[in-house]
Amino acid sequence: MSKAIRIHAHGGPEVLTYEDADPGQPGAGQILIRHTAIGLNFIDVYHRSGLYPPPGGFPLVPGGEAAGVVLGVGKGVEWLKPGDRIAYAVTTGAYAQERVIDASRVVKVPDGISDEQAAAMMLKGMTAEYLLRRTFKVKAGDTILFHAAAGGVGLILGQWARYLGATVIGTASSSDKIELAKEHGFDHVINYKEQDFVAGVAAITDGRKCDVVYDSVGNDTFPASLDCLRPLGMFVSFGQSSGPIPPFSMSLLAQKGSLFATRPTLFVYNAKREDLEASAAALFEVVLSGAVKIKINQRYALKDVGRAHSDLEGRRTTGTTILIP
Numbered sequence: 001m002s003k004a005i006r007i008h009a010h011g012g013p014e015v016l017t018y019e020d021a022d023p024g025q026p027g028a029g030q031i032l033i034r035h036t037a038i039g040l041n042f043i044d045v046y047h048r049s050g051l052y053p054p055p056g057g058f059p060l061v062p063g064g065e066a067a068g069v070v071l072g073v074g075k076g077v078e079w080l081k082p083g084d085r086i087a088y089a090v091t092t093g094a095y096a097q098e099r100v101i102d103a104s105r106v107v108k109v110p111d112g113i114s115d116e117q118a119a120a121m122m123l124k125g126m127t128a129e130y131l132l133r134r135t136f137k138v139k140a141g142d143t144i145l146f147h148a149a150a151g152g153v154g155l156i157l158g159q160w161a162r163y164l165g166a167t168v169i170g171t172a173s174s175s176d177k178i179e180l181a182k183e184h185g186f187d188h189v190i191n192y193k194e195q196d197f198v199a200g201v202a203a204i205t206d207g208r209k210c211d212v213v214y215d216s217v218g219n220d221t222f223p224a225s226l227d228c229l230r231p232l233g234m235f236v237s238f239g240q241s242s243g244p245i246p247p248f249s250m251s252l253l254a255q256k257g258s259l260f261a262t263r264p265t266l267f268v269y270n271a272k273r274e275d276l277e278a279s280a281a282a283l284f285e286v287v288l289s290g291a292v293k294i295k296i297n298q299r300y301a302l303k304d305v306g307r308a309h310s311d312l313e314g315r316r317t318t319g320t321t322i323l324i325p
């Protein structure tokens, strides 16, 4: 019998249980796949803890990123056949050996990208794509600030932003993480546990500050992140690893310099098939060209995903992490 990780109630890593799970048969427009590698993401923690409600109720199979091989196709799926290598980024359902998924949500993995790399990068890499190319169009000469630079999204986005010609400033919580971020595109990295990052950014930029701040830390870096922006700069709040930012008055954006602020999600940016295909193609291009390198820093067996969650929440991981089904 095929296995999956299920949760039946919100809680700590102990609610992630390894169970028998029949994936079912693909209906019209769907495919049955066998996963070869599964990506770990902070959104999986939100679904487990209850910060985000379970999209389809309980029991929930968490996990939004994986690569695998097609086992069977449902009616109307002409462009895929058994044996094809595919990968995807969705909200849930990836912590499983096998699953059924809408064919419209997957892309074929090109030669030159391994299953493990694809599983590690689809959600995080397409997030980097839309943040850098669509939420704010980063161009040569721009200065950007990205918190948690040594994290999964961070190490991909740092390399991509450098490739676009930006000056890339990051924050991280240890000297090891700072070194790692500097090896992945970051020009300057501030230890935000030891140093006031607002003062650090002002010093690095000679007081000019940043064109855009990408903030996925949330509570701990708000509202200080706003003070790192030049007038009319863009505040992009795209996550809350330290907890959600508190409600604030719109007039704060006026006081801080007529700022723009947005709270984007990958699933809206890539909801249309053409946007998903363009996003994945852009990611594959920077990886295949060598501009962005995808290294996997942690591997766990799928059944040990509780330990992987503890390490991610405990800030003990860097870069990308995969689960082996």
Ligand SMILES: NC(=O)c1ccc[n+]([C@@H]2O[C@H](COP(=O)([O-])OP(=O)(O)OC[C@H]3O[C@@H](n4cnc5c(N)ncnc54)[C@H](OP(=O)(O)O)[C@@H]3O)[C@@H](O)[C@H]2O)c1
Binding pocket: 040, 041, 042, 043, 123, 124, 127, 148, 149, 150, 151, 152, 153, 154, 171, 172, 173, 174, 177, 216, 217, 220, 238, 239, 240, 241, 242, 243, 264, 265, 266, 267, 312, 313, 314, 315, 316, 317, 318, 319
């Ligand atoms: N909106 C979207 O479309 C979207 C898509 C993908 C990811 N995200 C968000 O992007 C962020 C990064 O995701 P990821 O999967 O790549 O995770 P990650 O960055 O690998 O892990 C989170 C990092 O956040 C930092 N952090 C700061 N305060 C923390 C705290 N109190 N507890 C835990 N970590 C803390 C840690 O780095 P330091 O130790 O260096 O501080 C930690 O390593 C998450 O917030 C996620 O929700 C959003």
